[in-house]
Amino acid sequence: MPHMHINLFIQGRGHHEAAWRHPKSSALPLTDIRYTVELAQKAEASLFDSIFLADVLGLWNDVESTPFNWLEPITALAAVAMATRRIGLIATCSTTYTEPYNLARQFASLDHISGGRAGWNIVTTWSPQAGANFGHIGQVGHADRYERAEEFMTVVKGLWDSWADDAVLDDRAGGRYADRTRVKAIDHKGPHFPVVGPLNMPRAPQGRPVFVQAGSSDTGKKFAARHAEAVFTAHLDQGAAKAFYADLKGLVAAEGRDPRHVVILPGINPVIGSTEAEAARYEAELNELSDPEVGRHRLSQRFGGHDFSQLPLDAPLSVDDFPDPSKNEASRSRTEAVVALVKKERPTLRQLLAKLAGARGHFTAAGSPEMIADIMQDWFETGAADGFNLMPPVLPHQLDLFISEVVPLLRKRGLFRDAYEGETLRSHFGLSRPVGWI
Amino acid sequence: MPHMHINLFIQGRGHHEAAWRHPKSSALPLTDIRYTVELAQKAEASLFDSIFLADVLGLWNDVESTPFNWLEPITALAAVAMATRRIGLIATCSTTYTEPYNLARQFASLDHISGGRAGWNIVTTWSPQAGANFGHIGQVGHADRYERAEEFMTVVKGLWDSWADDAVLDDRAGGRYADRTRVKAIDHKGPHFPVVGPLNMPRAPQGRPVFVQAGSSDTGKKFAARHAEAVFTAHLDQGAAKAFYADLKGLVAAEGRDPRHVVILPGINPVIGSTEAEAARYEAELNELSDPEVGRHRLSQRFGGHDFSQLPLDAPLSVDDFPDPSKNEASRSRTEAVVALVKKERPTLRQLLAKLAGARGHFTAAGSPEMIADIMQDWFETGAADGFNLMPPVLPHQLDLFISEVVPLLRKRGLFRDAYEGETLRSHFGLSRPVGWI
Numbered sequence: 001m002p003h004m005h006i007n008l009f010i011q012g013r014g015h016h017e018a019a020w021r022h023p024k025s026s027a028l029p030l031t032d033i034r035y036t037v038e039l040a041q042k043a044e045a046s047l048f049d050s051i052f053l054a055d056v057l058g059l060w061n062d063v064e065s066t067p068f069n070w071l072e073p074i075t076a077l078a079a080v081a082m083a084t085r086r087i088g089l090i091a092t093c094s095t096t097y098t099e100p101y102n103l104a105r106q107f108a109s110l111d112h113i114s115g116g117r118a119g120w121n122i123v124t125t126w127s128p129q130a131g132a133n134f135g136h137i138g139q140v141g142h143a144d145r146y147e148r149a150e151e152f153m154t155v156v157k158g159l160w161d162s163w164a165d166d167a168v169l170d171d172r173a174g175g176r177y178a179d180r181t182r183v184k185a186i187d188h189k190g191p192h193f194p195v196v197g198p199l200n201m202p203r204a205p206q207g208r209p210v211f212v213q214a215g216s217s218d219t220g221k222k223f224a225a226r227h228a229e230a231v232f233t234a235h236l237d238q239g240a241a242k243a244f245y246a247d248l249k250g251l252v253a254a255e256g257r258d259p260r261h262v263v264i265l266p267g268i269n270p271v272i273g274s275t276e277a278e279a280a281r282y283e284a285e286l287n288e289l290s291d292p293e294v295g296r297h298r299l300s301q302r303f304g305g306h307d308f309s310q311l312p313l314d315a316p317l318s319v320d321d322f323p324d325p326s327k328n329e330a331s332r333s334r335t336e337a338v339v340a341l342v343k344k345e346r347p348t349l350r351q352l353l354a355k356l357a358g359a360r361g362h363f364t365a366a367g368s369p370e371m372i373a374d375i376m377q378d379w380f381e382t383g384a385a386d387g388f389n390l391m392p393p394v395l396p397h398q399l400d401l402f403i404s405e406v407v408p409l410l411r412k413r414g415l416f417r418d419a420y421e422g423e424t425l426r427s428h429f430g431l432s433r434p435v436g437w438i
Numbered sequence: 439m440p441h442m443h444i445n446l447f448i449q450g451r452g453h454h455e456a457a458w459r460h461p462k463s464s465a466l467p468l469t470d471i472r473y474t475v476e477l478a479q480k481a482e483a484s485l486f487d488s489i490f491l492a493d494v495l496g497l498w499n500d501v502e503s504t505p506f507n508w509l510e511p512i513t514a515l516a517a518v519a520m521a522t523r524r525i526g527l528i529a530t531c532s533t534t535y536t537e538p539y540n541l542a543r544q545f546a547s548l549d550h551i552s553g554g555r556a557g558w559n560i561v562t563t564w565s566p567q568a569g570a571n572f573g574h575i576g577q578v579g580h581a582d583r584y585e586r587a588e589e590f591m592t593v594v595k596g597l598w599d600s601w602a603d604d605a606v607l608d609d610r611a612g613g614r615y616a617d618r619t620r621v622k623a624i625d626h627k628g629p630h631f632p633v634v635g636p637l638n639m640p641r642a643p644q645g646r647p648v649f650v651q652a653g654s655s656d657t658g659k660k661f662a663a664r665h666a667e668a669v670f671t672a673h674l675d676q677g678a679a680k681a682f683y684a685d686l687k688g689l690v691a692a693e694g695r696d697p698r699h700v701v702i703l704p705g706i707n708p709v710i711g712s713t714e715a716e717a718a719r720y721e722a723e724l725n726e727l728s729d730p731e732v733g734r735h736r737l738s739q740r741f742g743g744h745d746f747s748q749l750p751l752d753a754p755l756s757v758d759d760f761p762d763p764s765k766n767e768a769s770r771s772r773t774e775a776v777v778a779l780v781k782k783e784r785p786t787l788r789q790l791l792a793k794l795a796g797a798r799g800h801f802t803a804a805g806s807p808e809m810i811a812d813i814m815q816d817w818f819e820t821g822a823a824d825g826f827n828l829m830p831p832v833l834p835h836q837l838d839l840f841i842s843e844v845v846p847l848l849r850k851r852g853l854f855r856d857a858y859e860g861e862t863l864r865s866h867f868g869l870s871r872p873v874g875w876i
Contacts, residue, residue, distance in 0.1 A: 020608075020610070020615060021611075021613060022608040023610075029606070029608070029640075031550040031639065032550075033520070033550070033551045056638065057539065057638075058476070058637075058638055059621070059635075059636055059637070059638040062618065063605070063615060063616035063618050063621055064614050064615060064616060064617070064618045065613065065614075065615065066615065067615045067616070068638065069545045070550070070639045070640060071550060071551065071639070072543040072546075072547035072639070073542050074512075074513060074544070075512060075513070075516040075544050075547040075548050076515070076516070076547065076551070078512075078513040078516035078517045079516045079519060079520045079551045081471075081517060081522055082471070082517045082520040083520055097537060097539075097540070098537070098540060099535060099536070099572060099611045101495065101535075101571040101572060101628075102535070102536060102540075106510050106512070106513050107509040108510075108516065109509045109510035109513040110513050112469040112470075112471070112508070112509060113471045113509065113513060113514070113517045124608040128635075132633075132634035133539040133633050133634060134537060134539060134633070134637065135631065135632030135633055135634070136630060136631060136632060168467070170458075170467070172458070172460075173459075173460075173729075175459060175503065175729065176502050176503075177458060177501060177502060177503065177504065178501035178502060178505070180500065180501050180502045180679060183497070183501050192574060193573065193574060194573030194574060195570075195571050195572070195573055196498055196567075196570035196571060196573070197497075197571065199497070200494065200495075200496055200497040200498075200506065200508075201469065201508045201509070201510070202467075202469055202508060213606075252634070257559075289613075291613065315739075338622060343838070394713055421755070
């Protein structure tokens with residue numbers, strides 16, 4: 001039986017919005033690469049599959065209250081590659097605001113540098129800030145973004161496969177460095193990205209980086225079903241996670257792909273204490289460091305700038321307080337989840353914001369190590385998850401607790417690996433290497 | 439008196455076109471980051487100012503005969519940053535085929551990761567291959583490229599200065615991560631790159647990466663005079679280097695800048711032997727490994743695809759055998775230098791190709807360590823150079839010889855440093871940190 005996969009999602013000083021103020025979060029500046037390196041090394045020592053850096057192409061948070069990941073993901077992970085040996089390295093990069101030739105080269109380069117550990121979290125990027133920072137491209141609507149993304153995938157897959165695996169000869173005596181008949185142009189003639197190729201680099205150890213995706217709109221899910229090999233997803237409860245899992249695996253099969261070759265990793269934000277009461281205290285402590293007005297501002301951003309300023313903090317919410325999520329260009333599925341929760345639980349705004357402060361709409365659970373391991377086992381065994389996108393609320397402290405207290409339980413139950421199966425991210429995720437050009 | 443600067447230009451397995459076949463060039467694949475790391479560590483142990491990676495946005499060489507640098511420069515140098523502590527890291531990146539917001543982030547990130555060691559070799563990129571790989575941008579003419587580059591510089595300088603140095607507070611108790619009044623939009627409204635900003639990253643240790651430039655057309659020199667802090671340049675003899683040096687320093691002064699704040703580094707390709715005869719044998723050995731037909735193909739590329747296939751190898755050349763270099767869109771100054779050499783020396787094609795095989799139009803000298811040190815001292819003391827862009831013909835072997843035999847001579851003569859003056863590339867080059875936003 002396969003075991004579960006664990007990816008460490010590194011963001012700020014932890015995923016709780018107040019993590020940066022917590023006394024047990026890192027004292028290093030967020031621009032210090034040692035911060036990312038130390039977390040990656042800890043995750044690798046515990047045999048996690050990968051680490052992941054999200055990205056935003058603009059300054060979308062209020063810098064007063066909310067630090068982000070300050071280093072650019074590809075440069076950061078190229079550096080982390082040198083300080084680790086096995087763990088996968090997943091960088092976010094946009095199909096709307098990056099040139100396909102540049103992206104293909106940088107990921108191939110990261111894969112060479114890391115010896116086959118690169119993963120690409122494919123995003124189509126929607127935010128007014130990103131559009132404004134790429135004014136000559138501008139803001140691109142939801143349908144157009146995915147149309148461009150499809151063509152982008154055709155181009156970059158072609159580029160990554162443009163050198164046959166046996167193209168490099170390095171024959172010093174014969175004077176032939178490479179066999180030119182084993183390197184070919186792609187001659188792509190599309191409306192958005194006409195690219196002749198070939199790539200100017202031999203094929204990477206993994207052939208292509210592992211494709212990761214997190215879009216959860218219908219279009220996003222169809223895109224994932226066609227291309228993704230791992231999927232990050234956000235659910236506020238297990239029921240929603242199971243429905244998504246079944247839906248996406250079905251879509252993958254409908255595309256003629258093997259559903260086992262798409263690893264589904266819902267976000268989990270575990271607040272760990274030695275007892276349930278201690279975990280609850282930790283969570284309360286974090287919530288006390290949060291400013292509800294910061295949360296209100298974030299909620300507004302999530303809903304495309306909608307004005308929530310008139311809503312009282314302590315009255316029950318109704319769905320009429322929210323704009324229609326199906327019209328949301330930014331993160332449709334997360335806004336749908338918020339509205340579904342409001343409909344079901346009728347929380348006050350203060351309660352809703354506390355819930356979202358933990359991990360921005362991902363599943364949050366406070367409890368003892370046994371409770372967290374039980375939840376993970378249950379999700380894994382009931383078709384809600386192939387593993388988890390681990391989002392510790394405070395870094396490094398809650399990662400340390402997860403590693404020392406939860407991982408041994410998972411391992412004892414036979415749910416997590418004792419040793420890496422191979423050397424590449426593909427081998428960790430149980431994926432085969434794309435055959436490329438035979 | 440200031441000492442000379444030395445940059446190690448890493449390309450292929452050395453700058454001679456046959457280096458990759460030489461028994462003393464590296465046995466590592468060119469996609470192996472350890473190759474670049476080992477060279478960088480050697481250069482750092484000898485207190486060189488920097489290393490430099492060139493770049494081409496397409497596969498412009500014939501892969502059978504001519505391996506290039508296979509790793510993409512920014513990812514490669516982010517990795518090298520982790521294995522070095524002091525040496526500067528200069529990456530080539532294009533203003534024509536990169537988004538200014540992406541470029542600004544990646545260089546700021548490299549500067550943070552390396553603790554202030556990033557340099558940007560600014561290129562406007564001309565090659566039919568690059569144009570074909572960025573088909574939606576297409577090929578951009580010489581004048582247009584520089585017009586776009588000017589606007590690009592305005593944007594990226596603005597982005598790098600968009601955070602005041604004191605913007606980050608990290609005040610956990612007070613709940614203020616940054617002072618939002620010390621982070622500002624740039625609101626650039628230009629024809630090519632409308633960008634609102636700000637950058638989504640605190641200001642880098644050096645403020646901005648060190649600006650390096652190598653364009654030598656009139657437009658390129660004016661661009662360098664306005665923006666460059668270090669200039670790579672190629673001359674086939676000392677006279678041409680002196681003329682260029684005087685010309686460029688004059689242009690810098692005419693722009694109202696201090697000429698001492700632009701460090702001019704001509705390429706030098708020293709073939710070192712313990713005696714002059716041994717050096718000559720080494721050079722002959724390399725030339726024997728070269729195929730004149732490979733050289734003919736390269737010459738054709740340099741002259742924009744001009745057909746030289748009918749020229750005999752062993753008859754004296756005349757300037758009429760070459761197209762007008764002033765019409766060359768790719769590398770005008772190098773083609774001008776070739777035509778000037780033909781006019782002056784009337785070499786055969788075979789002789790010309792041997793000369794260019796060494797370092798593609800840079801200055802080549804074969805001799806004993808004393809002879810090489812003498813040449814470098816002479817160029818440095820007679821206003822031909824502030825230092826050198828060192829292009830060893832075979833890597834690592836000729837770098838090892840330079841370090842063990844030539845560097846001690848330069849140091850004994852007081853021409854090269856005994857210790858790094860500071861921690862950043864700016865400090866090595868004697869440049870001040872841009873003040874930014876006060």
